[in-house]
Amino acid sequence: MAGAKEIRTKIKSIANTRKITKAMEMVAASKMRKAQERMQSSRPYADRIRRVVTHLAYAHTEYVHPYLVQREARRVGLILVSTDRGLCGGLNVNLFKAVLGRMQEWQQAGLEVDLAVFGSKGSQFFRRLSGNLVAQATHLGDAPGVHELIGTVKTMLDAYQEGRLDRLYLGYNRFVNTMTQRPSIERLLPVATEASEEERKILAHHWDYLYEPDSRPVIDALLTRYIESLVYQGVVENVACEMAARMVAMKSASDNAASLIDELQLAYNKARQAAITQEISEIVGGAAAV
Amino acid sequence: MAMTIHIDIVSAEAEVFSGTATMVFAPAEMGELGILPRHTPLLTRLVPGEVRVQRDDGREESFYVSGGILEVQPHVVTVLSDTAQRAEDLDEAVAMAARERAEKALSDAHSAMDQAQAQAQLAQAVAQLRVLERLRKRRR
Numbered sequence: 001m002a003g004a005k006e007i008r009t010k011i012k013s014i015a016n017t018r019k020i021t022k023a024m025e026m027v028a029a030s031k032m033r034k035a036q037e038r039m040q041s042s043r044p045y046a047d048r049i050r051r052v053v054t055h056l057a058y059a060h061t062e063y064v065h066p067y068l069v070q071r072e073a074r075r076v077g078l079i080l081v082s083t084d085r086g087l088c089g090g091l092n093v094n095l096f097k098a099v100l101g102r103m104q105e106w107q108q109a110g111l112e113v114d115l116a117v118f119g120s121k122g123s124q125f126f127r128r129l130s131g132n133l134v135a136q137a138t139h140l141g142d143a144p145g146v147h148e149l150i151g152t153v154k155t156m157l158d159a160y161q162e163g164r165l166d167r168l169y170l171g172y173n174r175f176v177n178t179m180t181q182r183p184s185i186e187r188l189l190p191v192a193t194e195a196s197e198e199e200r201k202i203l204a205h206h207w208d209y210l211y212e213p214d215s216r217p218v219i220d221a222l223l224t225r226y227i228e229s230l231v232y233q234g235v236v237e238n239v240a241c242e243m244a245a246r247m248v249a250m251k252s253a254s255d256n257a258a259s260l261i262d263e264l265q266l267a268y269n270k271a272r273q274a275a276i277t278q279e280i281s282e283i284v285g286g287a288a289a290v
Numbered sequence: 291m292a293m294t295i296h297i298d299i300v301s302a303e304a305e306v307f308s309g310t311a312t313m314v315f316a317p318a319e320m321g322e323l324g325i326l327p328r329h330t331p332l333l334t335r336l337v338p339g340e341v342r343v344q345r346d347d348g349r350e351e352s353f354y355v356s357g358g359i360l361e362v363q364p365h366v367v368t369v370l371s372d373t374a375q376r377a378e379d380l381d382e383a384v385a386m387a388a389r390e391r392a393e394k395a396l397s398d399a400h401s402a403m404d405q406a407q408a409q410a411q412l413a414q415a416v417a418q419l420r421v422l423e424r425l426r427k428r429r430r
Contacts, residue, residue, distance in 0.1 A: 041303055041304045042302065042303065044298075044300045044304065044305035045300045045301065045302050045303075045305075045370065048298055048300045048368050048370060049370050051368065052359075052361045052368055052370065055331075055361065055363060056333070059331070146302060207331060208331070209331045209332055209333040210330055210331065210332040210333070211332075211333055211334065212318050212319060212320045212323075212332070212333075212334035212335075213319060213320055213334075215333075217335070218333050218334060218335055218359070219333070221335055221359060222333065222359050222370075225359065225370065229302070232302075
């Protein structure tokens with residue numbers, strides 16, 4: 001009966017694991033809904049500010065902001081958004097793979113790479129790789145606020161403004177739907193915006209804004225806010241991705257646990273039956289000997 | 291038909307208003323601005339205060355913004371605010387409490403940083419109360 005007992009303990013422990021994964025799945029599902037709402041509600045701001053910056057890029061401003069100027073690239077900055085916690089399938093790994101691929105391209109082209117990382121998974125990974133980590137922020141929680149991101153973003157923006165960086169990219173997971181999250185790397189600086197065909201016609205002539213009080217502080221404020229809002233959008237989207245990926249990963253873990261339990265149950269029944277049969281045959285054998 | 295201008299008011303959290311207007315008033319850094327259709331392009335920062343939108347049917351809508359950036363194109367006005375609310379949704383009790391808190395923080399402030407922050411909060415609370423005040427006057 002020893003085999004049966006072992007199997008029974010195993011079944012019990014798997015059932016406990018399933019309870020945990022099931023609970024995590026449900027928590028992730030409800031958090032994902034909230035994260036998706038946040039993602040959607042921050043979109044109008046991002047869209048509008050992108051439109052304004054597009055206009056600005058076409059204006060013939062007297063003060064040309066460094067964010068709008070293409071410089072020869074020598075050093076590249078990358079802001080990477082990762083999760084704080086694991087158990088979310090291949091979400092982080094896929095993103096890191098994409099980022100490493102891109103970093104290799106840059107290094108082959110003779111560019112150096114500086115990293116700023118959100119989320120402890122990313123900072124652990126790139127510290128182990130001895131990547132050039134210049135800033136990081138971890139444990140932002142499920143509802144990160146813009147003010148929590150500003151410090152890290154500012155480090156990179158300052159580096160760009162002082163000429164230590166010539167390009168700035170943002171790497172994060174784009175939320176396509178619950179099943180699909182796509183790693184994406186976008187350029188933040190210099191600002192790359194494209195106006196639509198008809199807008200370009202309107203903006204084509206030579207014009208400039210009126211500024212109050214002065215062009216410099218206004219454009220500075222606008223562009224800084226623009227980058228912050230893009231990074232915020234990326235972070236919020238990454239949270240939604242994390243929750244979706246975790247939900248899917250935990251669902252498949254629960255399913256696997258269920259099928260494992262089924263298999264073990266069958267093995268247990270067989271072992272129990274064999275033990276009973278053996279016992280009976282022993283009794284019968286003993287009775288015949290008497 | 292009167293000429294109209296499209297206006298979008300967004301905050302970091304949500305789209306607050308989007309529609310057409312005959313005239314828009316906004317609290318710019320250098321004083322209040324009145325914007326009519328075909329205004330020349332303009333870019334300015336906003337201070338805490340009231341954005342008023344005169345609709346083409348003569349109604350007037352009022353919004354509180356806590357600061358941000360205003361962009362004017364001849365046919366589009368964009369208000370990128372940090373936080374924005376319809377004036378009717380403002381809560382007078384909350385604004386009063388915020389003002390008291392800010393005043394207290396201002397008197398207790400030790401560093402310049404604290405003081406600047408308290409001042410900004412005070413300005414926002416006072417602006418909210420002023421918006422409410424004006425709203426009440428117009429209702430009468």
